Amino acid sequence: SYELTQPPSVSVSPGQTATITCSGDKVGDKYLWWYQQKPGQSPVLVIYEDTKRPSGIPERFSGSNSGNTATLTISGTQAMDEADYYCQAWDSSTAVFGTGTKVTVL
Amino acid sequence: QLQLQESGPGLVKPSETLSLTCTVSGGSITSSTYYWGWIRQPPGKGLEWIGSMYYSGSAYYNPSLKSRVTISVDTSKNQFSLKLRSVTAADTALYYCARMGHSYAYYFDYWGQGTLVTVSS
Numbered sequence: 001s002y003e004l005t006q007p008p009s010v011s012v013s014p015g016q017t018a019t020i021t022c023s024g025d026k027v028g029d030k031y032l033w034w035y036q037q038k039p040g041q042s043p044v045l046v047i048y049e050d051t052k053r054p055s056g057i058p059e060r061f062s063g064s065n066s067g068n069t070a071t072l073t074i075s076g077t078q079a080m081d082e083a084d085y086y087c088q089a090w091d092s093s094t095a096v097f098g099t100g101t102k103v104t105v106l
Numbered sequence: 107q108l109q110l111q112e113s114g115p116g117l118v119k120p121s122e123t124l125s126l127t128c129t130v131s132g133g134s135i136t137s138s139t140y141y142w143g144w145i146r147q148p149p150g151k152g153l154e155w156i157g158s159m160y161y162s163g164s165a166y167y168n169p170s171l172k173s174r175v176t177i178s179v180d181t182s183k184n185q186f187s188l189k190l191r192s193v194t195a196a197d198t199a200l201y202y203c204a205r206m207g208h209s210y211a212y213y214f215d216y217w218g219q220g221t222l223v224t225v226s227s
Contacts, residue, residue, distance in 0.1 A: 001169065033213040035153075042202060042217040043153065049210060086153055090211035093166050095143075095155035 002091035004098035011104045018074040020101045022087035028066040030089045038083045046085075047072060079105050108133040110203050110218035118197075118225050124190040128203030128218060135184045136161045141206040142179060142186040143214065146199040154199075158206045159186060166212075193225045 004024045012018040022032065032050050035043035045054050047063040050070065060075045074081050082105045087098035114126035128142070135142060143158030157167035159177040167175055176189040190197060200222050204214040 031210045035214075042219055043214070044217075045213070045215055048213060054215075088153075088213060090213075094168060095158070095166075095206075095212060095214075097145075097153040097155060100152040 002089070002094070002096050004087050004089060004096055006085075006087060006098040006101040008099070009102045009104065011106055012074075012077045013106055014079060015076055018077045018081070018103055020072040020074075020085050020103065022070040022072070022098045023068055024070075024089065024096075025068060027068055027070050027089065030065075030091065032063070032065050032070045033088045034061075034063060034072045035086045035088065036081075036083045037086065043086065074103070077103075077105055081105060108205065108216045110205065110216060112201060112203050112218045112221040114221060114223070116222055116224060118193055118223060119227050120194055120225055121192055124188070124193050124197060124223055124225070126188045126201055126203075126221065126223070128186050128188075130184045130186075130205075135179060135186065136181055139208050141166070141208075141212065142177075143204050143206045144177065144188045145202045145204055145214070145217075146197075147202070147220070148196075148199045156188065156190075156201075158212070195225050197223070198225045199223060 034047035036046045037043040050065040051063045062073045064071050109131045111129045118124045141158040144156040159165040174191045179186045200220040202220045203218045205216040207215045
């Protein structure tokens with residue numbers, strides 16, 4: 001079965017850039033979605049189709065996907081961005097979520 | 107605004123069947139192109155997709171759970187349901203219902219608030 005691997009945690013200072021990776025075999029050949037989950041809340045879509053932002057999502061969120069790694073970048077990270085982030089792909093008629101990354105804003 | 111709300115028992119005994127219902131409001135469950143699915147999250151862990159169904163009955167299931175899962179849709183009530191058989195403590199989780207949309211591939215754009223199900227005697 002297909003797997004998507006993320007680093008368990010990423011720490012960033014306010015105003016700096018947070019980079020969250022999502023690794024999988026030839027993930028660049030697939031479309032990827034990213035979700036943000038704050039404590040006690042349901043996941044929210046922050047990036048779709050690798051690079052696009054849904055309405056209402058700040059411009060500081062961006063995505064890329066190539067080769068075996070997809071990346072979610074948060075530029076000018078704010079305290080409100082502290083959350084768990086999950087990537088998601090569709091493979092062989094199955095939805096696959098990444099292992100998740102906890103972003104801590106120090 | 108589309109809203110989804112899970113309901114069902116919060117406690118299930120081992121070996122029994124977990125049953126949950128998701129009520130959809132603010133939109134029709136028969137909307138074209140959308141599937142309706144279930145995702146779970148064990149306490150302190152990540153997200154695991156369980157399965158999704160189109161209102162006509164077409165379905166996708168997680169291979170690791172397929173043998174124990176049934177998802178059904180009730181268009182008259184604008185609801186869909188999950189049944190997970192022969193549960194164990196490993197099935198203890200926060201269960202979310204979600205709308206699964208499609209553009210190049212499937213993704214989840216609307217989520218319920220989740221309902222915690224504990225498997226314990």
